[in-house]
Amino acid sequence: MGKTFFRLRSLTALIAGVGAMAGQAQAAEGQPSPWQISLQTPVTEVAHAMHDFHNLLLWIIGLIVAFVAALLLIVILRYNEKANPTPSRFSHNSLLEVAWTVVPVLILVVIAVPSFKLLRQQLILPPSDITVKVTAHQWYWTYDYPEDQGGGFGFDSNYIPADQLQAGQPRLLAVDNELVLPVNKTVRVQVTAADVIHAFAMPSFGLKIDAIPGRLNETWFKAEKEGIYYGQCSLICGQNHAFMPIAIRIVSEERYAEWLAEAKTKFAANDNNGRPTMVASRLASR
Template sequence: MGMARAQIRPATVRSFGGRAAALAATGLLGSAAAAEAAGTGQPVPWQMDLQRPVTEVATEIYNFHHLLNWIMLAVVLFVLALLIAVVVKFNEKKNPTPSRTTHNTMLEVAWTIVPVLILVAIAIPSFRVLRTQLSDPKADLMVKVIGHAWYWSYEYPEDVGGFKFDANLLEGDDQVKSGQPKLLATDNEMVVPVNKIVKIQVTAADVMHSWAMPSFGFKIDAVPGRLNQFWFKADREGTYHGQCSELCGQRHAYMPITVKVVSDQAFQAWTAEAKTKFARTDGGAKFADANR
């Protein structure tokens, strides 16, 4: 995001310096508070962190992200300290006759070994995240997700009712009445039970799309003629929002995703209603062979 520049007279800065500092401090505190109080499942203004994770994969990604930040901070501070030491101790005034040393065996061994150790420290949790992502647990529920230009459709298998429906962007008064965030709400939500392993099989009917859900810690491409699969297990009830993250055409920005995670009882009640509300699939939705 670009930052606007303005020319201000020094006198003006001095006159309003205290007020500006107070406003800046208030803004930073407000931003920190907003980020700390960020709800789950949607972005908030001034949010500085990732959305709160509600799946095992998202939690591991979240922890790995913060580990990388601490490692980067340590490296930056170490390099800064070295630069300051070089500037202070080895400037021309203190060293009129510079050293002619060209090799230092211990130093060269150290700056080879230390980066390797840092990479190992990064690799171990990275492989752990990949192992979790690529595991293939037995599913409690399968849902087929189809990307269209420009909306999503969902198909549920016969064992929970065998129905399908479209999910379009909720706009105008309908969006305001729903209380859901603008450009992220849909007229129909994908509903899944809490603490159950849900597998989604994703494809597209026309062009490439991408089904992305930040709080679940993944996004998966929807490719015409190809079926991609992923899994999640949400550990908290609530409404979670995502968007298509593949530039897919004119209304790419208007392809929101809404997933509602509910209790088992609420899910059973929803499927009973959905069987009469939505169109039935012919013989049930067809799913590719998977570890179900």
């Protein structure tokens, strides 16, 4: 009795601990968390649709697994040699054959409808308020703001080494120059690469698109919440692939206007057509 009580108490404590860690992980926004068991919190329309589609597939897969497991259990218990020494000899059942053809087709239709809707949301770009060009390099990002939208400057974004991190900055995700954009604005993102194939990925935005040399790919997002959100290059692009994070800071329209004015002065003062000169020295130190 004592051992049973101890085991139950230990199991309860374990479940409570896992639940607490899961709650903590799910509460974090914009970056992965230790012991995370769910997707990052969505902050765009596309990301919400992706999460809904993911959850629908989990229910469908779970029901299929449970149904197949129940059938296997029935076969094992009812039709083994001991319980059923004289097996049936029939080889066809028209109703059953129609059912196992029609039911999977219906399941695929249920999956296809939200799948095509999600693809349409991702691939058909709505009219944009802001356009940003993203260029991938080995191993950093360059962001360009067009002049006709109040920009006319660009800058490089490099990861911050672990020994230079400040309080609250996540390791291998924090950068020296964040991509700053306003909340509740449709942002068109044009993505290319200068050397090899990379991928621009931001989980909280439901965004992932290849950066290919000589090609300009486009995607979009409309962030509904202020904050800082982290992503990474999600293609193995070389030895420093793990040191190529993305940081997007979403701010109010007023703060964005202030940042634009500050950024014009800050990045116009740098050499190399508005690019910070720290890139070459940082790459040489790796």
